[in-house]
Amino acid sequence: MAEYRSTSKREEVAKKMDELAGKLQEAGGSSTGKISDAMRNLSDSIRNVDVSGYRDQVMDTMDNARAEVDKKVEHVKTNISEHPFESVAIAAGAGLLAGAAIAILGRHAHRKSM
Numbered sequence: 001m002a003e004y005r006s007t008s009k010r011e012e013v014a015k016k017m018d019e020l021a022g023k024l025q026e027a028g029g030s031s032t033g034k035i036s037d038a039m040r041n042l043s044d045s046i047r048n049v050d051v052s053g054y055r056d057q058v059m060d061t062m063d064n065a066r067a068e069v070d071k072k073v074e075h076v077k078t079n080i081s082e083h084p085f086e087s088v089a090i091a092a093g094a095g096l097l098a099g100a101a102i103a104i105l106g107r108h109a110h111r112k113s114m
Contacts, residue, residue, distance in 0.1 A: 010046050017043035 021036035021043070080087045 014043040
């Protein structure tokens with residue numbers, strides 16, 4: 001479905017460029033003829049762009065990133081299961097620090113608004 005929309009948009013842009021090139025051609029003049037020819041060449045290039053290779057590359061990158069995240073999550077799960085009490089203590093400490101920071105920032109923002 002995304003490929004269809006991409007092709008449709010490319011065709012739409014190329015068609016607009018062809019229309020503009022035609023209008024320039026009608027306007028006349030040697031420089032407008034060169035510009036309209038360049039626009040027609042560009043519209044042909046837009047029509048012929050192949051994005052499938054980029055799509056595959058992006059999908060491969062996403063798959064690799066997903067695999068890395070899964071490895072990291074598994075590592076964290078293993079550490080938590082091997083050291084449950086330490087994990088709870090670290091989480092509690094992080095929560096206390098975050099809460100204290102929010103309270104301090106909240107008081108500071110409240111004083112500024114007065």
